[in-house]
Amino acid sequence: MRPLRDAQLGAFTFFASALPHDVCGSNGLPLTPNSIKILGRFQLLKTITHPRLCQYVDITRGKHERLVVVAEHYESSLNDFQKLGATVLQIAYETLEGLEFMNKHGMVHRALNAQNVLMDGKGRVKLAKFGLYHMTDHGADVDFPIGYPSYLAPEVIAQGPAHHSDTSQGDNPLPSGPKTDVWSLGVLLFELCTVSSLTQPSRALMIDRSLTCLCFFPLGCIDDIVTVLAEEHGFTITLDSFGLPPPTPADLLADPVFEGVSCLYTLYQQPVGLFSSSLRCAHLELPEDIGQLCKDDDEDYLGERSIDEVYHLWCLAGGDLEKELTNKEIIQSKPPVCTLPKLKDVSGECHLLTESPNELSCTVNLPLIIRERDTEYQLIRIILFDRLLKAYPYKKNHVWKEARVDIPPLVRGLAWAALLGVEGDIQAKYDAIDKDTSIPTDRQIEVDIPRCHQYDELLSSPQGHRKFRRVLKAWVVSHPELVYWQGLDSLCAPFLWLNFNNEALAYACMSAFIPKYLYNFFLKDNSHVIxxxxxxxxxxxxxxxxxxxxxxxxxxxxxxxxxxxxxxxxFTHVFPLHKIFHLWDTLLLGNSSFPFCIGVAILQQLRDRLLANGFNECILLFSDLPEIDIERCVRESISLFCWTPKSATYRQHAQPPKAQADRSASCFGKTATHYSSDYQDMPKTDLSREPLALRDLKAEVSPRISAEDLIDLCELSAGGQTKKSKAGKPKILAVDIRSIEDFGRGHISGSVNIPYSTAFSADGELAQCPATGTLQSFRGRVIVVIGHSMKSAFATHLVKVNYPRVATLDGGINKMKHTGLLTVPSPQI
Structure with missing residues (x-):
């Protein structure tokens, strides 16, 4: 979106048509409210950006089908064109530019009048309310006509009002085309010429030229008006051009009358998107000396932010649309939303930061939900992410670094795409997929979508359902080796919600997410994977x-x-979207094993209730999952993740190693650097974990870890010595359960010997000895059981007596014999 600059945020409100409560659709479900339909169609309008159109920002739904629309607004309108030094010819050309751009997107204005042709501070035309006709389904979803009778073309008036789109009648009037706007513009130009203070010859010329725009008027409709006007001002108007086929805005822009005007304008080009085949700005750098960039304290930094960012910050600062309208005492078309509390007090340095300032360090430590409502903090984070994302993929590591702090909700969609490594011309790839030809999965998709996150207004709208179908079908068609399983729609929901106006990006994110976290989960026979x-x-x-x-x-x-x-x-099937957003902000920073930690964290929140109940009560508990504190869940998941050795979650059915594993970013800070990449991505050596048959895997209670993990966690040096941590203890305890004789022939430095044959008493308790005392002192740390082979009975016993973080060494001591890291005790003298 373009910067706010001299624009205001304006709001207008209207009511959608109410539907009967006792009528159902053909699928047996209640009819979708018209306000929901409008909300869904509105989303496309946010993507329509042009210098001659007022940018749409947001729409909110209130009680009794009320809708409030927020858009770019200017105080001046066509009524003030003379004060701003504009000419009729300029206004005609600029209005046609806006209309032509709308036509390219399949839209017409249909509500042109003097109040909806606004003018900015430079006297340039800005068309307002241009999307009202589109969002209301050509007027079918509202009880009032779209347009003003004085400006409507005769064929529009002849059609009469539109019928509601929920009825089964097929006599709805045809939607208006581009030529209806030309009529309205012609009437506007005609009015301007009649009230203009131009000299008589110039006025005659302007009227003659404006009539070019009206060349399809039936002569009988305006003959008397033109005659009276000509006689009043003492000049003659020829109507030679009347009777020609009605022109479109594109036709009129090519008319010779605009030859002297068109050369003053630069052809508008859509900005290069973040994901495209166009060359990106590899030279973008973050400034090192912030002070050099903010010397001018009087600069309007907020005016340089995009309109949607300013509106987002206004909402965070306590802005309330309906309250603003109420404060005006009347509901009017475009009351300016001028209250931007706190924003003007933000220093210029905040708008140019690459790191959070010291004075906001306390805010970083506040709960996420508070940070997301802090206006100043969000402004800084938005500016920072805006810069980093514009430099993506060159600043990918910086995006990862800042995402560990938090992700501003306003840029979450693009930030997730960056974290998932989405690159290239995603639109071309998406367009190349056949999303129209019928496939067997269509029926199941149609059944699932009306049940997927339908509490959300956006996803429950008809537009939401259509986009759901297209994205899901694109994924199914483009992955012929996989099949559609129930639940894929829930996976799609967060990506579609965040990228509602960019189906290609939603598809690309989903296509990158599934191989990383759900590799082969959607095979036709996925039982072995599950x-x-x-x-x-x-x-x-x-x-x-x-x-x-x-x-x-x-x-x-x-x-x-x-x-x-x-x-x-x-987890998208069990949590609402607002919780999924916070959960996935962290999930996307972790590797494919992080979901295990989320699952354990959920169980631990329900721990007391689970321990106190039996099978039937637990089934009932999970049939309606209690409220889960997501922030606590995320916090505890990270802790669990950092305590889990990489190889402990090894799966032979996980995604195969990538050609070049990306290990450049650690997930959760320095404490988690060791766990930042997937174990499957690490180069395989003789010390790596070996695949295990599912039957054997199920027989083991504790996870296995690899010899390379053991070496790393024990911090063994080349000479076999154990490095001490700052606390004076190794990170883990290696428990060698071989006999005393075998232990003496060679063992890992720092390990303790507890022979399995004498470890447990008859009642299953650990036998008391110095070695078991050491074991008890390490309770809570990682305990790795080492034997001749992979018999896990000792580890199973430890779990039964509630020892946490117990693992076994894959391959036993034999894996370590050729490392040169085994220690042989010195002979006693």
Whole structure:
């Protein structure tokens, strides 16, 4: 969107037609309210940007089908054109420019009058309310006519009012075409000429030229008016051009009458999009010395921000559309929204920052929901992300870095695309997909969409349903090796909501998301993929919360009964969109194992209730999932993620290694650098984890970790010595369960020897000895069990006595024999 500059934010309101409450549609569901239909169609208008059109910003839905539309607004209109030094010819040309651009997007104005042709501070035309006809389905969704009788073309008046679009009648009038706007413009120009203070010869010329625009008027309609006008001003008007076919705005722009005007204007070109085949600005750099960029304290930095950003900040600052209209005491077309509390007090430096200023460091530590409502903080974050995204993909690492802090809601769609690595000409790829030919999946998609997040006004609108169908069908058609499973619609919902006016980007994000987090989940036979995933999840529960794991296993409440919808839809089936946005802001920073941590965090929020209940009560609990604190869930998920060794979540059915794994960005700060990339992406060596049959995997309660993970976590040096952490203890404890003799022949430095044969008493408790005392002192840290082979009975015993973070070494001590890291005790003298 273009900068606010000298524009204002204006609002106008109207009511949609009410529908009967006792009537259902052909699908048996209640009829979609007309206000919802209008809201859906409106979204396209936000993408229509042209110098001659007032930019649409937002629409809100109130009580009793009331709609309030926010758009770019100017105080001056066509009635003030003489004060601004504009000429009739200029106004005609600029208005036609706007109309022609609308026609290219399949729209007509239909509501032209002097009050809807606004003029900016430079006397340039800005057409207002140009989308009213489009958003109301050519007037079918409202009870008032679109347009003003004095300016409507005769054929429009002859058609009569439109019928409501929800009826089954087929006699709706044909939509108006571009030529109806030419009539309205001709009447406007005719009026301007009759009241103009120009000299008589010039006025005669202007009238003659304006009549060119009216060349399709029936002579009988205006013959008397033209005669009276000519006699009053003492000149003759020839009507030779009358009777020609009615022209369109494009035809009139090419008319010789505008030859002297058109050369003064530069042909408008749509700005290059973020995702396209056009060359991007690789030279963009973030300034190092902020002070050099903000020397002028009087500069209107807010005016340089885009209209949608200013409106977003106004809302954060307490702006209320209906309240603004109420304060005016009447509901009028375009009351200016001038109240921008707090924004004018923001210093110029804030608009040029690359990092958050020191005085806002406290805000960063506040809960996310508060930060998202802090006007000044959001302004700074929006400016920063705007710069970084304009330099994407060259500033991809910076986007990752700032996304770890938070993502401004206003730019979330583009930020997610950057985090998912979406690049290239996505529109061309999307356009090349056949989304029209019928396929067997169509029926299931039609059934699922009306049940997917239909509490949301945007997704429940007819436009939302159409876009849903197109994006889902595009994904199915472009992935012939996969199939449509129920839940794919829920996965699509967040991307479609954030990119409602960019189906190509919604499709591209969805196509990048699924291979990373749901690789092969949508195979026709996905049972082996799902079962492996759920087994690893069970091991993660046991690893982080053995007490809860033991209880759930005892009552038979296994993940198969509740977790499949969680992971198949990445939680979009169980949480509303506003929670998914916050959850996925963090999910997209993690690798494919992060969803396991989210699942464990959800269980831990329900921990007390789960431990206190049996199987039936747990089933009922999950049939209607209680309220989950998403911010707490995210916070605890990160902690769980950082405590989980990379290889512990290894899955042989995960996405294969990429050609060049992107390990440039750590997910959650320095403490999580070790976990920033997928284990599957790491180069495979003799120390890596080996694939395991599903049957064998299910037999193990604790996860396995690789020898390379053990070496890394133990921080073993080349000489086999263990590096000490700052706290004086190694990060993990290696427990060698071999016999004393085998332990003496070579072991990992720092490990303790607890022979399995003597480790447990008859009642299953750990036998008391110095080594078990060391084990107990490490309770809560990662404990890795090492034996000759991969017998996990010792680890299973530890889990049963509620030892958390227990893992086993994949391949046992044999994996370590050729590393040179084993220690042999010195002989006693």
């Amino acid at each position: 079962q492996e995933y759920l087994t690893v999840f069970s091991q993660m529960i046991a690893f982080h919360d053995p007490e809860l794991s033991n209880h759930l296993n005892e009552i038979g409440f296994i993940p198969d009964l509740y977790a499949i919808p969680w992971f198949l839809t990445m």
